[in-house]
Amino acid sequence: MAPPLKAPSVKSPLTSSKISDSSGKASSMGLPNTNSKPSTLATDKSKIINKQIEEEKPLTEPAAEPSDDSEDSEDDKPLSARHPVGFSKIKSNNANKGTLQLDTKPSIPKYEDSDDEKPLSSKFQSKSSTGASTRKSCDFDEEKKPIVAKIHKNGSASKDSSIKKSSIMLKKRPATELKSTGHSSQPSGKAEPKAEDEEDDLPISQITKKSATSDKKLSPVKKITKVVSTSLKKINKKSKKVMKTSNYSKSSKVPPGSGEGQKWTTLIHNGLIFPPPYKHHGVKMLYKGKPVDLTPEQEEAATMFAVMLDTDYMNKPKFKENFMNDWRKILGKKHVIQNLEDCDFTPIYEWHQKEKEKKKQMSTEEKKAIKEEKLKQEEKYMWAIVDGVKEKVGNFRVEPPGLFRGRGEHPKMGKLKKRICPSDITINIGNDAQIPECPIPGESWKEIRHDNTVTWLAFWNDPINPKEIKYVFLAASSTLKGQSDKEKYEKARLLKDYIQGIRAAYTKGFTSKDLTKKQIAVATYLIDKLALRAGNEKDDDEADTVGCCTLKVENVEPLPPNSLKFDFLGKDSIRYQNEVEVEPAVFKAIQQFRSGKKGGDDLFDKLDTSKLNAHLKELMPGLTAKVFRTYNASITLDDMLSRETKGGDAAEKVVVYQHANKEVAIICNHQRTVSKSHSAQILRLNEKIEELKGVLEELETDLVRAKKGKPPLKNTDGKPKRNMNPEALKRKIAQTNAKIEKMEREKESKEDLKTVALGTSKINYLDPRITVAWCKRHEVPIEKIFNKSLLAKFAWSMDVDPSFRF
DNA sequence: TAATTTACTTAGTAGCAACAAA
DNA sequence: TTTGTTGCTACTAAGTAAATTA
Numbered sequence: 001m002a003p004p005l006k007a008p009s010v011k012s013p014l015t016s017s018k019i020s021d022s023s024g025k026a027s028s029m030g031l032p033n034t035n036s037k038p039s040t041l042a043t044d045k046s047k048i049i050n051k052q053i054e055e056e057k058p059l060t061e062p063a064a065e066p067s068d069d070s071e072d073s074e075d076d077k078p079l080s081a082r083h084p085v086g087f088s089k090i091k092s093n094n095a096n097k098g099t100l101q102l103d104t105k106p107s108i109p110k111y112e113d114s115d116d117e118k119p120l121s122s123k124f125q126s127k128s129s130t131g132a133s134t135r136k137s138c139d140f141d142e143e144k145k146p147i148v149a150k151i152h153k154n155g156s157a158s159k160d161s162s163i164k165k166s167s168i169m170l171k172k173r174p175a176t177e178l179k180s181t182g183h184s185s186q187p188s189g190k191a192e193p194k195a196e197d198e199e200d201d202l203p204i205s206q207i208t209k210k211s212a213t214s215d216k217k218l219s220p221v222k223k224i225t226k227v228v229s230t231s232l233k234k235i236n237k238k239s240k241k242v243m244k245t246s247n248y249s250k251s252s253k254v255p256p257g258s259g260e261g262q263k264w265t266t267l268i269h270n271g272l273i274f275p276p277p278y279k280h281h282g283v284k285m286l287y288k289g290k291p292v293d294l295t296p297e298q299e300e301a302a303t304m305f306a307v308m309l310d311t312d313y314m315n316k317p318k319f320k321e322n323f324m325n326d327w328r329k330i331l332g333k334k335h336v337i338q339n340l341e342d343c344d345f346t347p348i349y350e351w352h353q354k355e356k357e358k359k360k361q362m363s364t365e366e367k368k369a370i371k372e373e374k375l376k377q378e379e380k381y382m383w384a385i386v387d388g389v390k391e392k393v394g395n396f397r398v399e400p401p402g403l404f405r406g407r408g409e410h411p412k413m414g415k416l417k418k419r420i421c422p423s424d425i426t427i428n429i430g431n432d433a434q435i436p437e438c439p440i441p442g443e444s445w446k447e448i449r450h451d452n453t454v455t456w457l458a459f460w461n462d463p464i465n466p467k468e469i470k471y472v473f474l475a476a477s478s479t480l481k482g483q484s485d486k487e488k489y490e491k492a493r494l495l496k497d498y499i500q501g502i503r504a505a506y507t508k509g510f511t512s513k514d515l516t517k518k519q520i521a522v523a524t525y526l527i528d529k530l531a532l533r534a535g536n537e538k539d540d541d542e543a544d545t546v547g548c549c550t551l552k553v554e555n556v557e558p559l560p561p562n563s564l565k566f567d568f569l570g571k572d573s574i575r576y577q578n579e580v581e582v583e584p585a586v587f588k589a590i591q592q593f594r595s596g597k598k599g600g601d602d603l604f605d606k607l608d609t610s611k612l613n614a615h616l617k618e619l620m621p622g623l624t625a626k627v628f629r630t631y632n633a634s635i636t637l638d639d640m641l642s643r644e645t646k647g648g649d650a651a652e653k654v655v656v657y658q659h660a661n662k663e664v665a666i667i668c669n670h671q672r673t674v675s676k677s678h679s680a681q682i683l684r685l686n687e688k689i690e691e692l693k694g695v696l697e698e699l700e701t702d703l704v705r706a707k708k709g710k711p712p713l714k715n716t717d718g719k720p721k722r723n724m725n726p727e728a729l730k731r732k733i734a735q736t737n738a739k740i741e742k743m744e745r746e747k748e749s750k751e752d753l754k755t756v757a758l759g760t761s762k763i764n765y766l767d768p769r770i771t772v773a774w775c776k777r778h779e780v781p782i783e784k785i786f787n788k789s790l791l792a793k794f795a796w797s798m799d800v801d802p803s804f805r806f
Numbered sequence: 807t808a809a810t811t812t813a814c815t816t817a818g819t820a821g822c823a824a825c826a827a828a
Numbered sequence: 829t830t831t832g833t834t835g836c837t838a839c840t841a842a843g844t845a846a847a848t849t850a
Contacts, residue, residue: 394838395838395839395840397838397839399839399840404841405840405841406841406842407841407842410841462841464841468841468842470840533843533844534843534844534845535843535844536843536844536845538842538843542842543842545842545843547843547844570843571841571842571843572841572842572843573842609844609845610845610846613844613845613846624844624845624846625844625845626843626844626845675833677832677833680832681832681833684832759835759836787835787836787837788836789836789837
């Protein structure tokens with residue numbers, strides 16, 4: 001049996017003082033191999049065959065069959081034989097599970113626990129309508145009904161305001177009408193019937209007719225070509241794309257595919273809101289102890305720096321250097337301020353603190369009034385109407401100027417992020433929609449596009465790195481985002497059918513004579529086993545972080561006989577530290593890849609993400625490196641929930657869920673910095689526990705006395721205590737014990753999770769249908785797991801069949 | 807084929823509001 | 829009522845990956 005893996009420990013350079021490896025919660029780092037149930041192998045194989053017959057989908061040959069013998073020889077082995085490590089925890093449990101019958105209904109997994117099979121009442125469905133993103137017509141709809149236009153609002157329960165009525169017609173597109181990928185979320189085959197029902201509100205013919213009207217009598221295809229008129233250069237490409245998807249126009253009911261081609265037919269929005277202009281405060285900073293006069297522009301930059309005086313950035317010379325270089329440009333060469341060391345920003349800092357304090361001290365009414373005023377100003381920017389559906393816009397506020405807060409050792413940290421003007425911004429909007437008024441008088445947008453093959457509403461070039469683009473997108477609750485979210489999970493589910501073959505293939509590749517093939521095999525293994533990111537190439541003007549393909553020799557240390565010690569900075573400069581036993585062939589391969597290289601050389605010198613992904617695509621259609629993360633995260637959740645959910649009340653089941661969530665977060669190395677108050681909180685808990693232990697001791701003494709018929713001892717302050725009978729004392733002792741235990745658990749859990757971020761995986765990696773179906777099966781209110789935003793984001797998953805398994 | 811551009815997803819955190827405990 | 833804690837949201841940086849260009 002492989003030794004348990006160490007959890008990646010936790011130390012970002014930026015925060016190194018705050019974080020330390022919490023635990024070595026060993027078992028948790030094991031590779032989620034739940035797919036490896038021997039029993040499901042056969043099932044999966046039959047699935048592949050069924051799918052191909054049913055869908056006439058030749059696709060890429062499922063990698064499940066790299067060759068007949070390889071399949072026989074590999075798949076027949078328990079997965080543990082091929083992945084002796086990393087499976088430590090889950091593997092052993094799975095070993096007991098190998099009794100499933102071959103299931104002829106491909107997408108309906110069988111359950112060991114027959115209770116699980118019982119679909120709960122559909123009360124759940126109705127519950128989902130309380131979520132922020134209901135499929136029901138909202139008040140807004142009702143109001144608009146008389147004007148044929150019906151806008152379905154997606155993504156918020158907040159009050160509506162009017163978006164200017166447009167010449168185009170509005171129709172409903174419920175989120176449940178997401179494009180089916182052939183892997184229905186409804187194993188029962190009743191895939192998303194709701195959409196049709198709801199569309200009944202508006203007869204198809206009517207919709208089509210309206211669309212035609214809105215299209216100014218253009219035939220749909222013509223119209224699309226017209227809408228897609230970004231630039232002459234692009235017309236050919238776009239037309240091709242459009243042709244591919246043009247059959248959508250047969251019925252407006254079919255939402256445009258999100259994968260490629262057309263994303264929308266009509267798009268209306270009001271542009272963006274800009275931050276208010278800078279307000280000169282006149283507080284003078286000191287230079288060599290003397291107050292300095294600054295122009296508003298100079299003062300603005302000084303203030304940006306001053307408000308960061310209490311951040312970690314002040315300990316970063318690069319931050320200060322970059323700031324000073326940019327500030328100097330504003331100050332001018334001859335300015336009295338010549339170096340940062342002689343600057344004293346505290347007067348501005350203190351002024352800012354006072355302003356914050358003032359704000360805090362405002363009465364509730366004042367705060368409310370300000371909030372309402374802000375809402376009033378922003379309301380019109382908050383929404384877009386996409387194909388007649390009112391959708392929330394994600395980031396409708398233009399980013400304000402400030403100092404760049406790059407993470408880790410970012411070479412550009414501290415640089416001045418200049419103010420974005422309308423003339424920096426390109427707007428994307430429907431051809432027939434009114435072009436948003438530029439909110440700053442006398443200025444105008446950089447460009448207006450009408451590109452319906454993209455989902456962004458606007459963009460500007462990042463002032464820090466002009467090659468980078470900042471986009472304005474719809475919110476996560478929007479239909480468009482929901483659709484691609486669902487597609488993401490469907491792709492990950494598809495990997496389930498191929499994973500055995502892929503694993504067999506890369507295992508073969510470990511000993512390939514072709515070095516590129518060998519590196520691809522080992523890299524894929526690491527991505528699968530350790531959930532590493534792909535690792536794109538990075539520029540020199542970014543923080544020096546790596547992913548799998550960009551690992552350096554110094555990041556992976558072989559520890560004989562067959563372990564690897566990983567230590568590198570990944571995304572966001574979060575440190576990944578892990579020591580893991582690997583297959584001997586992998587160990588040997590890594591040694592070979594390292595030989596003759598220096599520490600800073602690429603470990604996989606024959607490899608980059610495009611080569612890797614090109615290879616993965618040969619194994620499964622659409623497969624890329626990141627799919628493994630989604631797959632391993634979701635299958636781990638599904639597996640852990642099914643194994644660990646026992647009886648008990650909802651609260652106990654929520655604990656099971658959180659435990660599974662935590663395992664996934666650890667696998668994905670999702671970290672957070674330890675909160676400033678963490679140690680104080682632990683200290684306080686310890687004090688309380690000690691106090692309770694004291695009480696317990698007294699009670700026990702009293703019990704002994706009470707049994708002898710003696711009165712209790714006096715209190716610590718000398719006062720007499722109430723005389724209780726032994727039974728009452730026993731009850732009290734039990735209560736106190738329970739309290740102590742609860743606090744101990746609380747403390748343990750707090751300590752355990754202090755560096756683990758649970759939210760990231762919930763938002764991005766865990767198929768919400770697993771959660772929703774589990775909640776339905778076990779009568780756990782979904783609100784216990786998903787907050788309001790997640791309910792809105794995952795609206796598309798709410799009607800999943802309770803029997804759904806990933 | 808490599809480099810660049812484009813479009814999108816994934817990520818941690820600051821700040822604040824809601825809630826709980828004292 | 830005050831203070832501490834928790835959880836949510838907005839924010840924006842930093843990834844992935846495909847398409848396009850040189």
